[in-house]
Amino acid sequence: MNAERMIDRIEKLAQCSRSVRGVTRLAFTKESEQANHLVDGWMKEAGMKVRRDALNNIIGRYEGMDPDAPVLLIGSHLDSVAEAGKYDGILGVIAGIEVVHAMHENGIVTKNPIEVIGFCDEEGTRFHTTLLGSRAIVGSLSEEDLEARDHEGVTVAEAMQAIGMNPDQYGRAARDPQSILGYLELHIEQGPVLWEKGQSCGAVAGIAGQSRFEFKVEGQAGHAGTVPLSMRRDALVGAAEMIQAVERIALEYESVVATVGKLAVLPGASNVIPGVVEGTLDVRSLHDETKRNALLAIIEEFHRIAHRRGLVCHIRRVMDSPAVVCTSQYVQTIETVLAQRGMKPLRLVSGAGHDAMALALITDIGMIFVRCKEGVSHHPDEYASPEDILESATVLMNVALRLTT
Ligand SMILES: [Zn+2]
Incomplete structure (x- = not known):
C-alpha cells in the first residue's frame, strides 16, 4: 500500500472544486466530470476495467479467479457538500483503488471479482435528494427523484443531459442482488470518538x-x-x-x-x-x-x-x-483484522448517513471509520493523517481478502 500515492490523489481530487475555500464538487458538473476523469485513469492504472453506469457512478472491476462469482463492492462518494473537506467520501474511493492496485502489483487475484465504485451523489447538496448514486444501484431510485431541482431550477434529468447522459436509462444502473457478495465502505468518522480514543480506525456497528x-x-x-x-x-x-x-x-x-x-x-x-x-x-x-x-x-x-x-x-x-445495522459477520471480520494489527475492536455508531445505507437493501454491508482530526468534517479543516490513511486502507485490504478468498 502506498500512502504517498493516496495523499497525492486526494490532493488532486480536491482541485476539482468550484469554490476557492474548501472543496465544492456537486453532481453532474464540470468539476464532477474532472474528478471522474482522474478516477478513471487511476482505476485503469490499478488493473481495473472501468465503466460509467446509467447514473454516472464510476465503476472499476478487478476480475476474480471465478468471473461468475458474486462481486465484492468497495465504494464511497465523489461529490461533496459546499466548502467541504478533502476526505469525506473521497478517502473511501481512493483507498478502494489502492487496495486493488496493491493486489494487482503483488499478483494477488481473489476468487470473487472486486469492483470499486465512486458514487455520483451521496450528499444531496445540489438537488436535496441524498444517495442518488447508490439508490440507483439498488434499484430504489424513481422518476420523481430525477425531477428534483437545484437552486437554479435545473432538474436532475436536465443536469444529466447537460453532460451527455440519457436520464431515461437510469433503471439500467440497478444491479442484480444475486450478483453481489457484499459492500465495504471506508469513510472518515466525521465525529470525535476515534480521535478521543487515540486509534486510527474502527468498525461501524451501524448507521443511526x-x-x-x-x-x-x-x-x-x-x-x-x-x-x-x-x-x-x-x-x-x-x-x-x-x-x-x-x-x-x-x-x-x-x-x-x-x-x-x-x-x-x-x-x-x-x-x-x-x-x-x-x-x-x-x-x-x-x-x-x-x-x-x-x-x-x-x-x-x-x-x-x-x-x-x-x-x-x-x-x-x-x-x-430507520437505523441500518451492519452485517455482523462483516463487523466481526473488521474487528478481527483490527485486533491482528494491534488495535482495539472499537465499534462505532454512525450518526451520519452513508451510501452503505442504500446498499444494505440488497446486500451485506461493512464499514470502516477512519480517525479525523478533532472529529471535524464538512469543513475545509477536515483532516486525516497519512499514517491513519495507510493503516485504515491496510485494514480494508485485509478485510477484502478475508471476504473474497
Ligand atoms: Zn461522506
Whole structure:
C-alpha cells in the first residue's frame, strides 16, 4: 500500500472544486466530470476495467479467479457538500483503488471479482435528494427523484443531459442482488470518538436512525416591564425547560443523541415577553425501539411542561428514517483484522448517513471509520493523517481478502 500515492490523489481530487475555500464538487458538473476523469485513469492504472453506469457512478472491476462469482463492492462518494473537506467520501474511493492496485502489483487475484465504485451523489447538496448514486444501484431510485431541482431550477434529468447522459436509462444502473457478495465502505468518522480514543480506525456497528420534529410553543406576549413574573406565560422560559428535558431524557437511554438545533423567538424584542417559540428536535439511535421510547418520553415531558406553565405545545414529525445495522459477520471480520494489527475492536455508531445505507437493501454491508482530526468534517479543516490513511486502507485490504478468498 502506498500512502504517498493516496495523499497525492486526494490532493488532486480536491482541485476539482468550484469554490476557492474548501472543496465544492456537486453532481453532474464540470468539476464532477474532472474528478471522474482522474478516477478513471487511476482505476485503469490499478488493473481495473472501468465503466460509467446509467447514473454516472464510476465503476472499476478487478476480475476474480471465478468471473461468475458474486462481486465484492468497495465504494464511497465523489461529490461533496459546499466548502467541504478533502476526505469525506473521497478517502473511501481512493483507498478502494489502492487496495486493488496493491493486489494487482503483488499478483494477488481473489476468487470473487472486486469492483470499486465512486458514487455520483451521496450528499444531496445540489438537488436535496441524498444517495442518488447508490439508490440507483439498488434499484430504489424513481422518476420523481430525477425531477428534483437545484437552486437554479435545473432538474436532475436536465443536469444529466447537460453532460451527455440519457436520464431515461437510469433503471439500467440497478444491479442484480444475486450478483453481489457484499459492500465495504471506508469513510472518515466525521465525529470525535476515534480521535478521543487515540486509534486510527474502527468498525461501524451501524448507521443511526433519525427522527426530525418541528415544535411550536405558544404563550402570551406582553410588556417586559409591566407584567409580573407570576402572571406570565413566557414561551421561551417554557421552551428552555423543554430543551433541558431533551438532554436529561436522552441521557437516560443508552446510544440516543438528541439535539435542538434551531430556535426562533417571537416577536423577538428585548422589551417583549416571548409569545411564541418555534424549534427543531433531532433524535437518533442505532436502536429504533430505544429511539421511539426516548421520543415518547420527550414528547410527554414537552406537554407536561407546557401544561404546568399554561402554554400550548404543538409537535410535528417531519422526517423518520430507520437505523441500518451492519452485517455482523462483516463487523466481526473488521474487528478481527483490527485486533491482528494491534488495535482495539472499537465499534462505532454512525450518526451520519452513508451510501452503505442504500446498499444494505440488497446486500451485506461493512464499514470502516477512519480517525479525523478533532472529529471535524464538512469543513475545509477536515483532516486525516497519512499514517491513519495507510493503516485504515491496510485494514480494508485485509478485510477484502478475508471476504473474497
Ligand atoms: Zn461522506
